[in-house]
Amino acid sequence: MKILLEDPVKTKIWTAASLPNDNLSIENAIIMFKSRRWPLMIDPQNQANKFIKNLGKDEAECGLEVFKMSDGQLLKYLELGIQFGRWVLIENVGEEMDPALEPILLK
Numbered sequence: 001m002k003i004l005l006e007d008p009v010k011t012k013i014w015t016a017a018s019l020p021n022d023n024l025s026i027e028n029a030i031i032m033f034k035s036r037r038w039p040l041m042i043d044p045q046n047q048a049n050k051f052i053k054n055l056g057k058d059e060a061e062c063g064l065e066v067f068k069m070s071d072g073q074l075l076k077y078l079e080l081g082i083q084f085g086r087w088v089l090i091e092n093v094g095e096e097m098d099p100a101l102e103p104i105l106l107k
Contacts, residue, residue: 005030017054020047038105040093052089060087068092075100 006026014029015021025047032039041048056064064087067074074090075098081088082104097105 005034013059014051014055017051017058018047019051019055049089049091052087056087056089062086064089066091069094069097074098078104 010033011026014026019025019029029051032041041052043049053064053066062085065077065081066089067077068091070092071077078088078090078101080086
């Protein structure tokens, strides 16, 4: 089945960055990159984490910043990442998040 929003060149870049080459993974990546809001990825096998880190090395113009929710300076780093247009990956997010993140994620 052909996916209408699929760009074959982008798909090749994604699979080179370790995105699994199946329809579901490609559809999820398209939704992630076409959406207006920040993506939340539930990733028990760490496939999305690995994919974003690999893709960020090559595609992120201003770099990729990786932080854990337990990092005490998270809000400061997140603010700087947004200010300078960096990709930000927050790892190990639990069921509940810091309420200070809510205004950022709602935009």
